[in-house]
Amino acid sequence: MKPLFDQVVGTGGIGTGVLFELSDSRPLSRNETRLAKLTPTRDYCKQHIILHYIARVLAPGVAVRAIGLVGEDDQGAALLAEMRSAGIDTARVGRTAALRTMYCVCIQYPDKAVCNVTTSESACSLVTAEYVGRALDGLSMDGKTVAIAAPEVPVAARLELLRRARDAGALTVASCLVDEFAEFGGCGGLRLTDILAVNEDEAAAYLGEAIPDMEELARACHRKLRAENPSMRLLMTCGANGSCACEGERVAHVPALPGPVVATGGAGDAYIAGCAIGLILGLPFLPGSGVSAAELGAHLARESIGSADTIAFHIGRATALDFIEK
Template identity: 45%
Template sequence: MGTGGIGSGIFFSLEGGHTLGRNESRMGKLEPFGDFCKQHIIMHYIAVLLGAGKTGSFHSFPIGKIGNDDIGYRLRLMMEKAGMDTSHVTVSNNAATLFSVCFQYPDHSGGNITSANSASNLAQSSDIDAYFENYQMVGKEGIVLAAPEVPVATRIRLLEQGRKHKMLTVASVLSTEVEEFERLKGFELTSLLAVNIDEAQCIGEIEGDQPDTDIIVQACTSRLQKANPEMQVLITDGSRGSYCYYKGQTEFTPSLQTTVVSTAGAGDAFLSGTITGLCCGLPLTKGFSSGDLKEFPLQTAVELGTILASFSVTSADTIHEGANAASLGNYIRQSDLSMSETFEKIFT
């Protein structure tokens, strides 16, 4: 079960590669891309890949709020079609559904501006408690996902409930939320933290425009290790790949190069694939870094996350509607990647 933003947005391809200035006006092409928010993206892939639904053995419960508007209802219907139980996605009459304006530079990097006064921002700890009031464990094990775009305190409450029920607690945190998240003991409650390199730089308190990546990873993991020695940490570094840290060991996994249409949502897809891999029994890491995914047979949850992220950027939308177990398996084979017996088994 998860909490986080449920919303949509518009997408601009900016003219010029320099970073948008504080007082700058910039022309950009308004794209027909579909944009979705973090909880929706992450839980969509997990639900689809693991066959969530009334007849499936995997169950997915998003917790959040939408506005009393057409887009909110369309998003909730989309989540239901993916197999999620949306009985705890409630409607607010006091705010509109979350909305974002995304922008992308010619090199496919970019960012977004997201409404802070949306229905998602009204999701409260009481919404989390309302789910757990009648909670009964459906299976033997569970996962909670605390994603941004709802208040930090609400996500902390979900992590607390996850710990109480002995679940795997997964979280991500924005750069502007690090201090509050730490103050509310969020790091101590998190089993698996997923951040990008900019968020890692903030956690590691490293200043400068382009510090060395290794310095950022070391500083970030050092601070987190002090807060929670048992935490596993995922750090994505765009097209270069990702780092996974656990108990003093850092493992680098390169990205899978492909034809990029849009990088928006790739980090969320990476986390989705990693969680999916863990649910399928894959180990998080293999115990050593590699420079090319083709060097060794695929065998880990992080590598599954890497593959899903690579596949996701071939779509203009932040949710690749064509992503499922069959298409992902074909993508792996078409990329000339070999799979270990355990890895290949999850596709057959």
């Protein structure tokens, strides 16, 4: 399949971390100390996860470029080596001695649900709008570029990428955490975004209410988004209940694909990557005749949760293309 786009430019978190497994499903309380199993699982940050899959499937035919910062530490050096090995261009990923590489502690419950705490003061926190602007100054973007603004760097930095990409005619994709919507939307981020990717908690936070029915939640969230940006499309993941993709007046439920669950961390990022890959390859956004971008996203998410690591290293070109062609 001939790609419709020739370049992906991203910014967002680049870091590493550890995962603890809890032995019971009771949520941790504020003042509680609890023993948990430290696993050998490798945890990664959002930009790295998303761009890893896109590069593994589409590079070198599609250039995949990261913008970010890591520390001048062993973790930063190792992450840069892994990214380059996957086919990601890291020329715009700098190193700083001011702060260490972003680090995350994930906590997994017996049902495989995962929460995490990530360092707020890390090299990623130094990725400013000015830093992103300088990284983009020597880079040409146009209508064949996809720009992906992922969390774990400041909102202002992501907005700079979206602004520059929108001005160049690129396709813009963004995701936003629960506590970021006020800043992201207030600074015009929603108007700069062609495709917003969120989970059900983030959708409810933006909407200001929880709606139990996932399709109705997606519909209400998309309706509110379109009041600000009429052409915006929405991707909303709902864990084991699958996902919803919204375009125009249509809301499509995409079921989660069956299979064993090892860990769910990183599945949402795999979903975003799969959808982006599908659009780059010319797949329709919504399910219909043939495989859609949303369904390819569900497939990569399914493959992701079969891995203990938040990057499923077995995913590659064949993983995506075989699914599209079968």
